[in-house]
Amino acid sequence: MDFMQIIFLLCAALILGSALMVVTTRNMIHAALWLIATLFGVAILYVLLNAGFLAVVQVVIYIGAIAILFIFAVMLTRREMRDQGPQLNKGWWMAVLISLLSFSGLFWLFNNWSGFGRTMVEIPAGSDTLKELGLALVSPNAFVIPFEVASVLLLAALIGAVYVSFRGK
Amino acid sequence: MNFWNDPINFVSVWLRSLFSGWGMADWLVNVLLAVMGIVVLIICAMVLDIMLVWVERKVVARFQDRFGPNRVGPFGLIQPFADIIKLLIKEDITPVGADRIIFNLAPILAMTAVLLLWAILPLGSVIYGVDLNVGVLYIIATGAIGTLSIIMAGWASNNKFALIGAFRTVAQMVSYEIPMLVAMLIPTILAGTMSVNGIVHAQNVWFVILSPIGVLIFIISAIAELGRSPFDLNEAESEIVAGFHIEYTGMKFGMFYASELLHTFTFGGFIATLFFGGWRGPYAEIYPLLGVFYFFIKAMFFYWVIMWVKYSMPRIRIDHMLAFNWKFLTPLAFVLLIVTALVDKVLAQTNFHATGMLLANIIVGWVTIEILRIHARGLRKKDEIPAKPSTQAAHHQPLRGEK
Numbered sequence: 001m002d003f004m005q006i007i008f009l010l011c012a013a014l015i016l017g018s019a020l021m022v023v024t025t026r027n028m029i030h031a032a033l034w035l036i037a038t039l040f041g042v043a044i045l046y047v048l049l050n051a052g053f054l055a056v057v058q059v060v061i062y063i064g065a066i067a068i069l070f071i072f073a074v075m076l077t078r079r080e081m082r083d084q085g086p087q088l089n090k091g092w093w094m095a096v097l098i099s100l101l102s103f104s105g106l107f108w109l110f111n112n113w114s115g116f117g118r119t120m121v122e123i124p125a126g127s128d129t130l131k132e133l134g135l136a137l138v139s140p141n142a143f144v145i146p147f148e149v150a151s152v153l154l155l156a157a158l159i160g161a162v163y164v165s166f167r168g169k
Numbered sequence: 170m171n172f173w174n175d176p177i178n179f180v181s182v183w184l185r186s187l188f189s190g191w192g193m194a195d196w197l198v199n200v201l202l203a204v205m206g207i208v209v210l211i212i213c214a215m216v217l218d219i220m221l222v223w224v225e226r227k228v229v230a231r232f233q234d235r236f237g238p239n240r241v242g243p244f245g246l247i248q249p250f251a252d253i254i255k256l257l258i259k260e261d262i263t264p265v266g267a268d269r270i271i272f273n274l275a276p277i278l279a280m281t282a283v284l285l286l287w288a289i290l291p292l293g294s295v296i297y298g299v300d301l302n303v304g305v306l307y308i309i310a311t312g313a314i315g316t317l318s319i320i321m322a323g324w325a326s327n328n329k330f331a332l333i334g335a336f337r338t339v340a341q342m343v344s345y346e347i348p349m350l351v352a353m354l355i356p357t358i359l360a361g362t363m364s365v366n367g368i369v370h371a372q373n374v375w376f377v378i379l380s381p382i383g384v385l386i387f388i389i390s391a392i393a394e395l396g397r398s399p400f401d402l403n404e405a406e407s408e409i410v411a412g413f414h415i416e417y418t419g420m421k422f423g424m425f426y427a428s429e430l431l432h433t434f435t436f437g438g439f440i441a442t443l444f445f446g447g448w449r450g451p452y453a454e455i456y457p458l459l460g461v462f463y464f465f466i467k468a469m470f471f472y473w474v475i476m477w478v479k480y481s482m483p484r485i486r487i488d489h490m491l492a493f494n495w496k497f498l499t500p501l502a503f504v505l506l507i508v509t510a511l512v513d514k515v516l517a518q519t520n521f522h523a524t525g526m527l528l529a530n531i532i533v534g535w536v537t538i539e540i541l542r543i544h545a546r547g548l549r550k551k552d553e554i555p556a557k558p559s560t561q562a563a564h565h566q567p568l569r570g571e572k
Contacts, residue, residue, distance in 0.1 A: 003196055056306045064313025071320055130302045
């Protein structure tokens with residue numbers, strides 16, 4: 001076991017443990033903070049995979065925007081930030097069944113997939129992954145159509161938000 | 170390789186051979202060297218932080234026509250150490266109903282967010298923690314951790330003033346992040362790289378000449394991001410006592426205070442790095458330690474500029490603060506980004522690059538001022554119409570003693 005694997009295992013433990021805490025803790029703010037820990041663990045995974053850009057974007061968007069928004073929403077909507085009711089409802093066995101089924105399905109799928117056992121590709125010293133990513137996003141041979149569709153979608157969301165906030169006046 | 174041309178590498182090569190000589194494994198040597206580098210960088214930053222307390226107090230004293238600390242040691246230089254001893258022996262109070270873990274974690278995260286920035290700050294041509302190819306985004310990402318620390322402090326204190334202060338700060342930081350990021354994209358476009366050291370290397374002409382309006386936007390949004398006056402609504406004494414750190418005592422408060430000072434200095438360093446050539450200066454390429462000297466002079470100067478703004482401006486109202494960002498700074502930053510990208514692409518290979526960029530900035534600035542003037546004239550007209558002389562007289566209450 002080399003150094004990378006130790007870090008990966010620690011990081012996976014962090015992600016799984018804090019994700020478990022998100023759903024089991026009764027305090028809503030604690031749940032949001034544990035969610036931040038989970039997302040931070042995912043950012044570390046990106047760093048381990050040499051995807052620095054994705055790691056930084058993960059922190060900026062998920063921790064800097066979405067998690068902060070969660071915390072805001074929790075603080076603004078609830079006076080009592082503690083969940084008093086029972087944490088399980090009648091359908092718990094269905095949830096267990098579905099999650100077990102999807103886990104075994106994914107496990108089976110990944111077991112048959114050739115990419116699962118692949119070792120990490122060594123990035124040549126001179127190449128800039130960020131530049132490659134940028135070129136791929138605007139190149140017609142790669143991802144230009146999904147990229148443009150996503151930007152149109154975001155623009156529509158932006159206009160929609162402005163429209164909703166204007167309608168009251 | 171000699172020490173004066175490449176000090177960090179020289180020391181690291183020497184240490185590596187020393188450790189290998191003791192029979193250490195390769196990976197252990199790597200980890201050990203990395204840890205040593207981090208510890209040395211953090212110690213330098215923290216020692217600088219102690220002196221910043223003295224600088225801050227001396228400068229504010231000068232602005233307010235006082236002497237500042239001058240009793241302990243020559244020029245009051247020992248004063249910060251006395252302050253630290255005072256902070257350390259103060260009673261450590263955790264308020265009733267506070268969330269103990271989050272309450273104690275918040276000041277640590279606040280300091281961490283600032284120290285993380287030092288990892289990418291290029292102090293000299295070869296003296297830096299790490300040369301990330303996403304450096305510019307990394308600055309914003311650490312800002313997100315700073316925001317998180319403030320909202321944790323505000324919530325965990327179990328105090329409504331702390332919570333309001335945290336809300337204000339977060340609203341401010343989240344919104345001013347946008348013009349700041351756009352302003353940082355301008356040097357990125359001009360240099361063709363997001364790496365902070367790469368941006369410094371590309372500044373044969375300082376970017377302040379190519380984009381003076383970008384510098385202004387960056388300085389304004391950096392001040393807002395730091396939560397310093399005129400944007401210090403998070404600690405508006407007259408409204409919410411002390412804001413998010415109201416319940417903190419002793420060294421925990423000291424951590425917030427120290428992180429604010431170091432954050433300010435670090436942003437002074439980033440202003441210098443992104444727009445004013447960073448460590449560049451005569452002979453800085455050959456002797457990196459000279460570059461460190463230039464860098465600190467520039468960073469200190471911009472630290473002083475931020476203090477200058479802080480101690481001469483009144484606090485602005487919260488709706489004005491948000492309107493200023495969303496209705497003025499953000500659109501201006503985006504327009505400037507588009508103009509910069511276009512002009513840079515058109516003039517990249519010609520001799521008029523610098524002149525053209527400067528002219529484009531002047532035109533953008535002039536158009537902005539014209540639009541503001543027309544807008545202000547419209548507002549004034551709207552105010553003037555209902556104010557007829559007769560109604561004004563009816564409302565006019567004579568003051569006591571007025572004839």
